Amino acid sequence: MATCINRRMRAFKRWMKHQSIQYSDALDFIIQQQDQQVCVKALYNIHEGDLIATIPKHTCLTVKSSAACKLIEDFCLEGYIALSVALMYEKSLGQQSPWFGYLQLLPDRNADVPLLWSVDEIDELLLGTELHKTVKEDKALVYEDWKACIVPFVESAPTPLNPDDFDLEQYLAAKSLISSRSFQIDDYYGFGMVPLADLFNHKTDAEDVHFTSVSSHSESDTDSSENEEKQNDDIDGDFSADDDTSSSATEILEMIMVRDVEAGTEVFNTYGSMGNAALLHRYGFTEPDNPYNIVNIDLELVLQWSSSIFSSRHTRSRLSLWKRLHFSEFPSQQIDYFEISSDGEPEVELLKLIFIILLPEKAYNEFDKSKATLISNKKGIILSEVTETNKKLLLTESVQDALLSLADIRERCYGLRSLEDDVEALKACPVTNTKLYHSLVLRTSERRILQKLRAYASAGVHFLKVCNGSTLKKKLQKR
Numbered sequence: 001m002a003t004c005i006n007r008r009m010r011a012f013k014r015w016m017k018h019q020s021i022q023y024s025d026a027l028d029f030i031i032q033q034q035d036q037q038v039c040v041k042a043l044y045n046i047h048e049g050d051l052i053a054t055i056p057k058h059t060c061l062t063v064k065s066s067a068a069c070k071l072i073e074d075f076c077l078e079g080y081i082a083l084s085v086a087l088m089y090e091k092s093l094g095q096q097s098p099w100f101g102y103l104q105l106l107p108d109r110n111a112d113v114p115l116l117w118s119v120d121e122i123d124e125l126l127l128g129t130e131l132h133k134t135v136k137e138d139k140a141l142v143y144e145d146w147k148a149c150i151v152p153f154v155e156s157a158p159t160p161l162n163p164d165d166f167d168l169e170q171y172l173a174a175k176s177l178i179s180s181r182s183f184q185i186d187d188y189y190g191f192g193m194v195p196l197a198d199l200f201n202h203k204t205d206a207e208d209v210h211f212t213s214v215s216s217h218s219e220s221d222t223d224s225s226e227n228e229e230k231q232n233d234d235i236d237g238d239f240s241a242d243d244d245t246s247s248s249a250t251e252i253l254e255m256i257m258v259r260d261v262e263a264g265t266e267v268f269n270t271y272g273s274m275g276n277a278a279l280l281h282r283y284g285f286t287e288p289d290n291p292y293n294i295v296n297i298d299l300e301l302v303l304q305w306s307s308s309i310f311s312s313r314h315t316r317s318r319l320s321l322w323k324r325l326h327f328s329e330f331p332s333q334q335i336d337y338f339e340i341s342s343d344g345e346p347e348v349e350l351l352k353l354i355f356i357i358l359l360p361e362k363a364y365n366e367f368d369k370s371k372a373t374l375i376s377n378k379k380g381i382i383l384s385e386v387t388e389t390n391k392k393l394l395l396t397e398s399v400q401d402a403l404l405s406l407a408d409i410r411e412r413c414y415g416l417r418s419l420e421d422d423v424e425a426l427k428a429c430p431v432t433n434t435k436l437y438h439s440l441v442l443r444t445s446e447r448r449i450l451q452k453l454r455a456y457a458s459a460g461v462h463f464l465k466v467c468n469g470s471t472l473k474k475k476l477q478k479r
């Protein structure tokens with residue numbers, strides 16, 4: 001098996017040479033024995049600013065560059081569906097495809113992407129996580145897209161296509177590869193598969209290399225500030241768009257080091273600033289201690305909690321008051337869930353909703369009668385002036401209790417296993433058991449955020465005591 005992938009890697013290198021894809025001889029493409037995954041390592045020291053690879057844009061597998069371009073455009077396919085068809089088409093050509101040397105190195109599919117998991121695996125491994133509902137919806141949508149777009153495309157193609165090359169399995173496989181290996185290239189090519197660039201693994205906020213899109217005819221015109229802007233555009237792993245949107249054989253993608261890397265260490269790219277749910281969803285892996293993790297509390301859960309204490313009439317009227325206030329500030333922003341950040345901070349809108357639900361009847365009625373956009377209670381809080389920075393003002397004792405209850409309700413979504421059970425299971429799980437391992441990392445990272453939410457709520461009460469006591473007293477004494 002190892003010999004086979006080594007042979008495929010050699011064929012890929014020959015293909016790159018033939019395509020004028022150039023790379024530094026400091027790069028070593030390592031095939032990991034345990035999972036046959038490729039990673040890129042430095043053979044010797046590489047320095048910040050070094051140009052380590054150039055990739056002509058036409059060598060990227062995109063809708064525009066594929067032989068199926070006209071068919072796809074005539075059939076008005078767009079986005080992911082269009083690129084999936086281009087990929088399935090090129091695969092179906094076998095050795096006749098100009099990308100054969102590239103495609104033969106790729107795995108058939110990325111089986112770690114949850115879209116490819118069975119429904120039982122999704123229900124068991126993702127229960128309660130941010131991905132559970134999303135992935136189930138994805139699965140249904142993919143089937144609908146395939147039936148509504150791919151099947152008629154194959155049936156109506158002027159030159160006969162083999163339906164087996166475009167069946168549901170092939171479509172799912174193509175989708176998993178595109179989701180985990182495609183990049184935005186530019187306005188002309190759109191997004192597509194970028195050979196060589198897609199061999200680099202991801203590291204959050206600690207990448208070693210950046211991609212830049214350049215046109216050789218505009219290179220000398222580009223001043224340093226533009227270059228800086230391009231680099232910034234590239235931080236999220238996308239190739240920056242060129243000014244020139246026409247296709248040109250001289251257009252290339254460059255990979256430039258943004259930090260020194262010592263010989264023997266891996267060279268990382270970044271796919272963007274994403275939490276573990278987004279990483280697992282799109283790429284099929286997670287990272288320990290990812291600072292972009294979040295957990296959401298659905299509006300539905302907040303209403304459930306409210307209805308367990310108050311009448312449904314009370315819940316409905318408070319919800320509509322919160323909505324009125326919210327839409328007066330953000331007319332087009334629909335909220336279906338509230339984000340809890342990685343350090344356990346709830347977004348201000350959640351605190352406002354809880355605060356309004358808990359508002360004593362008198363304060364609520366006064367507000368409603370006046371139809372004003374401001375609201376005050378005996379502490380003199382003006383709701384429309386509460387923002388992310390001063391949101392702790394809303395942490396009354398009852399709001400704190402509500403947050404603790406909501407953390408418990410959200411926690412129950414994970415089923416019977418406790419966080420401690422998950423932590424133990426994770427310790428015992430080998431990384432090579434990828435689905436279980438990454439789902440456990442996701443579960444534990446989300447549940448730790450709920451723990452922090454509880455700590456935040458309790459610290460909020462301390463904050464209020466300080467405000468109402470010593471700090472406030474000091475302020476009054478100063479007057």
Ligand SMILES: C[S@@+](CC[C@H](N)C(=O)[O-])C[C@H]1O[C@@H](n2cnc3c(N)ncnc32)[C@H](O)[C@@H]1O
Nearest residue numbers: 037038039180181198199200201202283284285
């Ligand atoms: C663009 S490819 C990177 C090259 C890939 N390792 C290969 O064998 O071709 C993206 C895939 O690599 C893997 N990957 C990338 N970064 C990773 C990381 N930090 N941890 C685990 N797997 C990673 C995931 O399977 C992901 O879907």
